[in-house]
Amino acid sequence: MSETVQAGDHKASVDGDQPRVGVFVCRCGGNISDIVDVDAVARRLSDVRGVVCATTHQFFCSDPGQALIEQSIKEHNLDRVVVAACSPSLHEITFRRAVARAGLNQYLFEHANIREQVSWVITDKSAATDKAERLVRAAVARTRRLAPLQKRRIHIRPSVLVIGGGVAGLTAARDLAARGIHVTLIESSPFLGGRLAQLHRIFPTGQRARDVVTPLIEEVASNPNIVIHTNAELERASGFIGDFHTVVRIMPRGVSEACTNPQEVIDSCPEETVDGFNLGLAKRKAIYMPYAGCYPPVPAIDWRSCTKCGACFEAAAGKGIDLDEKPREVMIAAGAIVIAAGLNTYAPRHGEYGYGQFQEVVTLAQLNRMLDPTGPTAGKLTVNGRSVRRVGFMHCVGSLQHEGIHKPMRDGRINQYCSRVCCTTTMHAAEEIKDRFPGVQVYDFHEDIRTYGRRHESYYDHVCQQGVAFIRFDPLRPPTVEADTKGEFPLVVKTTDRLTFGEELEVPLDLLVLATGLVARDMSKLVDLYRCSVGADRFLLEVHPKLRPVELAAFGLFLAGSVQGPMDIAESTAAAAAAASKASALIKAGQIELDPFVARVDEHHCSGCKVCLYVCPFTAIERNDSTKTARVNEALCTGCGTCVASCPCNAIQQQGFEDSQVESELMALLAGKPPAEELLAAV
Amino acid sequence: MDENEATFHSGGNGATPWQPRIIGFLCYWCSYTGADNAGTARMKYAPNVDVVKVMCSGRIDPDLIGKAFANGADGVLVLGCHIGDCHYISGNHKTMVRMPLVRRVLEGMGIEPERFRHEWVSAAEGEKFSRLVTEMTEQVRALGPLNWRERLHACGVGHGMDLAPWGEERP
Numbered sequence: 001m002s003e004t005v006q007a008g009d010h011k012a013s014v015d016g017d018q019p020r021v022g023v024f025v026c027r028c029g030g031n032i033s034d035i036v037d038v039d040a041v042a043r044r045l046s047d048v049r050g051v052v053c054a055t056t057h058q059f060f061c062s063d064p065g066q067a068l069i070e071q072s073i074k075e076h077n078l079d080r081v082v083v084a085a086c087s088p089s090l091h092e093i094t095f096r097r098a099v100a101r102a103g104l105n106q107y108l109f110e111h112a113n114i115r116e117q118v119s120w121v122i123t124d125k126s127a128a129t130d131k132a133e134r135l136v137r138a139a140v141a142r143t144r145r146l147a148p149l150q151k152r153r154i155h156i157r158p159s160v161l162v163i164g165g166g167v168a169g170l171t172a173a174r175d176l177a178a179r180g181i182h183v184t185l186i187e188s189s190p191f192l193g194g195r196l197a198q199l200h201r202i203f204p205t206g207q208r209a210r211d212v213v214t215p216l217i218e219e220v221a222s223n224p225n226i227v228i229h230t231n232a233e234l235e236r237a238s239g240f241i242g243d244f245h246t247v248v249r250i251m252p253r254g255v256s257e258a259c260t261n262p263q264e265v266i267d268s269c270p271e272e273t274v275d276g277f278n279l280g281l282a283k284r285k286a287i288y289m290p291y292a293g294c295y296p297p298v299p300a301i302d303w304r305s306c307t308k309c310g311a312c313f314e315a316a317a318g319k320g321i322d323l324d325e326k327p328r329e330v331m332i333a334a335g336a337i338v339i340a341a342g343l344n345t346y347a348p349r350h351g352e353y354g355y356g357q358f359q360e361v362v363t364l365a366q367l368n369r370m371l372d373p374t375g376p377t378a379g380k381l382t383v384n385g386r387s388v389r390r391v392g393f394m395h396c397v398g399s400l401q402h403e404g405i406h407k408p409m410r411d412g413r414i415n416q417y418c419s420r421v422c423c424t425t426t427m428h429a430a431e432e433i434k435d436r437f438p439g440v441q442v443y444d445f446h447e448d449i450r451t452y453g454r455r456h457e458s459y460y461d462h463v464c465q466q467g468v469a470f471i472r473f474d475p476l477r478p479p480t481v482e483a484d485t486k487g488e489f490p491l492v493v494k495t496t497d498r499l500t501f502g503e504e505l506e507v508p509l510d511l512l513v514l515a516t517g518l519v520a521r522d523m524s525k526l527v528d529l530y531r532c533s534v535g536a537d538r539f540l541l542e543v544h545p546k547l548r549p550v551e552l553a554a555f556g557l558f559l560a561g562s563v564q565g566p567m568d569i570a571e572s573t574a575a576a577a578a579a580a581s582k583a584s585a586l587i588k589a590g591q592i593e594l595d596p597f598v599a600r601v602d603e604h605h606c607s608g609c610k611v612c613l614y615v616c617p618f619t620a621i622e623r624n625d626s627t628k629t630a631r632v633n634e635a636l637c638t639g640c641g642t643c644v645a646s647c648p649c650n651a652i653q654q655q656g657f658e659d660s661q662v663e664s665e666l667m668a669l670l671a672g673k674p675p676a677e678e679l680l681a682a683v
Numbered sequence: 684m685d686e687n688e689a690t691f692h693s694g695g696n697g698a699t700p701w702q703p704r705i706i707g708f709l710c711y712w713c714s715y716t717g718a719d720n721a722g723t724a725r726m727k728y729a730p731n732v733d734v735v736k737v738m739c740s741g742r743i744d745p746d747l748i749g750k751a752f753a754n755g756a757d758g759v760l761v762l763g764c765h766i767g768d769c770h771y772i773s774g775n776h777k778t779m780v781r782m783p784l785v786r787r788v789l790e791g792m793g794i795e796p797e798r799f800r801h802e803w804v805s806a807a808e809g810e811k812f813s814r815l816v817t818e819m820t821e822q823v824r825a826l827g828p829l830n831w832r833e834r835l836h837a838c839g840v841g842h843g844m845d846l847a848p849w850g851e852e853r854p
Contacts, residue, residue, distance in 0.1 A: 087719045087722070088736075089716065089719060113719070113734075115722065116718070116719040116721075116722030116723060117718055117719065117722055117734060118730075120722040120723070120725050121721060121722050121725070121726060121727055121728055121813065122727070122728075122730045123727055124730065127730040128730065130730070131730045131733070134733055135733065135734075138733070138735075531772060532772075533769070533770070533772050534767070535767055535768070536765075536766075536767040536768075541767075541768070543770065553770050553771060553772065554772075597738060615741070615777055617769075617771050617772040617773045617774060618771070618772070638771055639738055640738055640739035640741055640742060640770075640771035640774045641737060641738055641739055641741065641742030641774075642739060642741030642742060642771065642774045642777055644742055644744065645741060645742050645743060645744040645745075645777070645781075646777065654738075654742065657737060657738065657742060659744070659746075659747075662735065662737070662747060663747070663750060665735055666706065666735060666747065666750060666751055666754065667754060669704075669706060669733040669735070670704060670706070670751070670754045670755040670756055
């Protein structure tokens, strides 16, 4: 019957011949039929104009059920199909396929939800049957207005852009390249490795973080399928799934691989500045490498502190140093984009638990640098030249914030979420301190401890047995940090302990470590360029947390790692592997079929007012300057229909949700009221 | 009016007591899934809200709301994703701006504000959905039938609201 649904024939069937509708009411093995009298629904529907067959079945989603639909389409020469069953989110695809198998256009199908929205929520059988009947009538009315649609087919360019050179970006790049896909990896800083390179030892293996990240970087750097751009900033972007064009600005590094004596060059630099890699705990030169063994193994110049004195140029004998290097732009074409932009650690406010006030208050990330034997304190636990005897950990700094207690962030919002990794990281640091510095006493101040996940809780138990003192404070009355007046210790933490039923405690300390939470970084440029969805917590938002966990709503964009929310390393790499696998499935298919529910502009009615251009969240509408009318780019349109509701001329219609279709549905739902004709006659 | 005059469903026999007829416009990604969620959890609610699915609450043309009232709806419920959760980034921002205007226009046309409600329901908020449906039903039941078209015709206006040309589709 495929020939009967060609566009021309379809038009004839609406204007002249009656559409031939088949109605299939599912019992769902009693799930529906126990409440809804499905036979009555089918019987009542069979009287509706245009319905040529109305039948029931135990399970239409089963093979025999689907076969019955297919057979009925052929037998009754149906050109429209309505299935009344469970929610369309479950079996709409199943029935569309069955319809397509019978040779009918799959979009001449309508699904009525009489299980989740009728039989499971209504107790009165007669009311449920009436409601089911109404919904099926509405579906029939709608289906009579449907037009055959074709999925959009889009060609996919066989390359991927990975944004971010941390563990997630590196993992995604490696996995994509392993499938033979060409990858361009861009990193905004001069070196790869991201936050992982800054960590010390990592849970649960106890490995040095650098021993994890270095081989990964080597794998990526040596892969001929991967091109790496460091110091790369996003500049402009255009295009859509299958054909994204991104222009990045490569900022000057000042040093090239031709420089053969990097250490001498670094030593020659007279300018010192704060060492960002060591989180302000040390100084570094204006020309620098963050750590031995970093990648690329070429120093970079920090232009904010460089005075262009030329000392490095002389030390390198002019080889590989260019103090006048200019930024350059590179255009990267890609079929898909993996976003692995990572996150930030929360920066405590000045005075928050004494941070910034006392040198003895540091963040957990800073402690990690201190514990590293290659770090700024050479692994010694000293503050102000004094060995630490007592260390305290303060949990949930910048996480689990409470309205009225914590000052909001710059955007007026507080961080109500749990940052997930800080509890275990704190336990890990506490254990390492107990292990390496046996004399040091460790105190743990928490509102709550959430060592979630596999092996984390047992690890917490283990740390509890190492002699760490746990103190639980009231989140509405957080501890205060003051200078110790007795003088033996620099700090004192005053708090109440809920574990001892409100005992007032004063704990003198040499070092207070703030377990700072994780926050989204400022991604406004990225969000703007690629039209990303952002959640209330400012992290990027996936389409569906369970069904499509690494995809963004805009097609062809995938999320890898902690750009999506706080994650530990294992979760980041798992997410990156998932994003790589999703992206490679897209690339390997070579083309993609998208739902045809896109907007269409009727040029004869368009006044060229451009309202639709402003409301479109995906910049999918452009203005055709020659005709002065709007035009929809089908590859960019995601089919929300916002432009349809905004058009003052009704010149835009959304395929599958045209006004006539939605209104027929509305009319059928409201039927039973006096018909318009009678009223008109009465006036 | 005599409660028996207006019947509940198309197959009604005139003896059924009046039931409010409410149209719920739901976005597919959050609110429709939220309604499914209420079903999966077997929450019970009033049968009076008939759902019309759209992909995004941004698609809900104020015209559709007017036409629902003009053609017999006693109430209209508009549900979309919470701000920040929109599948289409900012479709619901347009809804957020439009709906208060719709309410004012409806009020100006003699429709009680209690007959129109706009809320956010996430995919997880089945409980909120079922509560809204029941609240809305009782709210509208308390007001009685709207019969807006009749009211308008009595004033000699309202022809423009008739659903031509597909009005003939009425079963």
